[in-house]
Amino acid sequence: GESVGLHLPTLSVQEGDNSIINCAYSNSASDYFIWYKQESGKGPQFIIDIRSNMDKRQGQRVTVLLNKTVKHLSLQIAATQPGDSAVYFCAENGEDDKIIFGKGTRLHILP
Amino acid sequence: DVKVTQSSRYLVKRTGEKVFLECVQDMDHENMFWYRQDPGLGLRLIYFSYDVKMKEKGDIPEGYSVSREKKERFSLILESASTNQTSMYLCATSRGEPQDEQYFGPGTRLTVT
Numbered sequence: 001g002e003s004v005g006l007h008l009p010t011l012s013v014q015e016g017d018n019s020i021i022n023c024a025y026s027n028s029a030s031d032y033f034i035w036y037k038q039e040s041g042k043g044p045q046f047i048i049d050i051r052s053n054m055d056k057r058q059g060q061r062v063t064v065l066l067n068k069t070v071k072h073l074s075l076q077i078a079a080t081q082p083g084d085s086a087v088y089f090c091a092e093n094g095e096d097d098k099i100i101f102g103k104g105t106r107l108h109i110l111p
Numbered sequence: 112d113v114k115v116t117q118s119s120r121y122l123v124k125r126t127g128e129k130v131f132l133e134c135v136q137d138m139d140h141e142n143m144f145w146y147r148q149d150p151g152l153g154l155r156l157i158y159f160s161y162d163v164k165m166k167e168k169g170d171i172p173e174g175y176s177v178s179r180e181k182k183e184r185f186s187l188i189l190e191s192a193s194t195n196q197t198s199m200y201l202c203a204t205s206r207g208e209p210q211d212e213q214y215f216g217p218g219t220r221l222t223v224t
């Protein structure tokens with residue numbers, strides 16, 4: 001069946017360093033992927049998306065990389081700040097274009 | 112900015128009670144969704160709606176129903192609450208296409224005792 005998962009449930013990064021959050025997906029037919037950020041006490045918030053005809057997309061301090069060969073998605077955050085502390089979810093479009101969310105990775109920022 | 116509001120941030124109900132969770136959006140979005148979020152399980156889709164009076168089952172609809180009488184309001188109903196429905200419930204909306212960005216409400220943490 002379809003599944004979207006994350007390699008690590010928790011990631012700790014030194015403030016100022018770059019963060020890389022990884023995600024594996026299983027549906028090779030998925031053509032749209034999204035990253036969401038959920039801060040404590042809030043609902044998830046869209047960060048960046050990428051379509052399968054691209055392998056890289058950049059936003060403000062964030063980059064998403066897509067490797068369709070190994071069905072792998074990653075989110076890179078440059079110069080991690082305390083405000084980046086959150087749970088990050090990857091998501092893909094599944095059957096009937098429903099969005100399927102992964103289980104999330106909690107990013108801890110070390111001072 | 113899109114605003115998605117949920118009727119309660121915290122709710123405590125007893126087993127067997129009927130529970131209504133309300134979600135209201137102010138951006139005239141076509142699509143609305145209800146998810147539950149549990150530790151280690153991520154977000155799971157309960158029900159969604161692409162239009163008024165339209166509803167579709169998500170991945171875990173058992174024990175839930177929904178109502179969409181008006182475009183801006185999507186209600187999740189627990190006919191007879193059970194302890195395994197203790198969870199964080201998140202409402203989301205998106206524009207017209209299923210793949211459009213989803214905007215989430217702040218969530219309702221429901222505890223069933």
